[in-house]
Amino acid sequence: MFIRSGKKVHVVLPNTSKHYFSSLNVKTKTDAVDARILSQFGVERVHKLWSPPPGALLQLRNLTRYYVQLQEQKTALGNIKHSKDCSYDIQIFITKSNKKLISEIDKEIEKCLKEIKKTILEDKVLKERIRKVLTIKGVGLITAATIIAETMGFDQFHSSKQLVSYSGYDVVQRESGTSIKGKTRISKKGNRYIRNALYFPAMVACRHNETLKETYIRINRNNKTSKMISQVAIQRKLLVLIYTLWKNDTEFIENYQRGSLDPKTETTQDSSVAELL
Structure with missing residues (x-):
């Protein structure tokens, strides 16, 4: 207005x-x-x-957020179903009603997914650039669509450091002299939809993306207290990698090495991709 x-x-x-x-x-x-x-x-x-924001990206953000909200409702109803299944003498009406609600949400989730795909396919430029992001092993359509929509195509971001801070992956330290030495953690003061979208892709990447798998093993070897630390590190690396591919408008090349590409087949690969990994 x-x-x-x-x-x-x-x-x-x-x-x-x-x-x-x-x-x-x-x-x-x-x-x-x-x-x-x-x-x-x-x-x-x-x-x-x-x-x-651009119309297509705004619509995509509305859809991806609604998709997450539907998934959260399904999880809540699934928890109710589990509690009722383990309870004594529950009326049939309650169990039937719960199953019906879960079934309806499943249908809405499917419809929402179709709308997300439709929105992407209608924009040729968006479709092609998301296709390039999907060349990263572990990154699926919903993950790519969510991150691109939440950042509005990284339009207002000029560095990966800005993006990391916006997403809540920036590291917070609490130390003062010798008396105070708090636990180092991420701030989580950022976009929760981005962190939510990267949780499962990071788990997949740790198994099937050879470069990120090596990073995951190395961090676990150095830090044996919690595997969640290495999971968060992979999430952050995936986010920065998506940002780099999007900004350079290029595909992911596994085991990429500087100067190893044939200029006839690949001309737009930035060296920063290799440095990220």
Whole structure:
């Protein structure tokens, strides 16, 4: 609505404005105070101009998010079914109703998947670029579609570091002198749909993607406390790899080595792909 009326729109992260409030030591919270501080925040700081996302990617994001929400509902109903199956003297109505709901959600999931495929196929450029992303072993259609849609084709990202932080894979350390030495972890302050989409692909890549499999084994060898650490590392590598292929508009080449390609058959492979792995 603001774009159509010719107004400029700036969108900032909620934690950015929150930290600004904290820096001013504002203790009172009312609508009037919030409006005044936000106005001051808008005038004092330089904010990036917001632009509306492309129609196809916006539709794809709506569909992939709805797909995840349907899957979550199915999981919740599956948990109910399991609890009822293990309970004593449950009415037949409850079990039948639960099975019916699961069946209906399965149908909606199938319809949603068809809509996702249809949206991709209708855009020739999007279809071709996603095809190239799917050359990575372990990455499926839903994973690729979710990541591309959630990042809007990586349009606002200028480095893999930005992408990693946006997705919540950035490392958080808590150390101070000799008295405080907290556990290193990822922040998880980012897009949960991206992390959700990369969970199972990382498990597949650890088994069938030879290069990532070597990385997974090496991290496990050095860190024997938890295999989840190596799983998260593979998720992060997959994300950065997808970003690199998309930005360079190229396919994944397993065991790629710099200078080993025949220029007649491959001309657009960036050396950064090899460095990522």
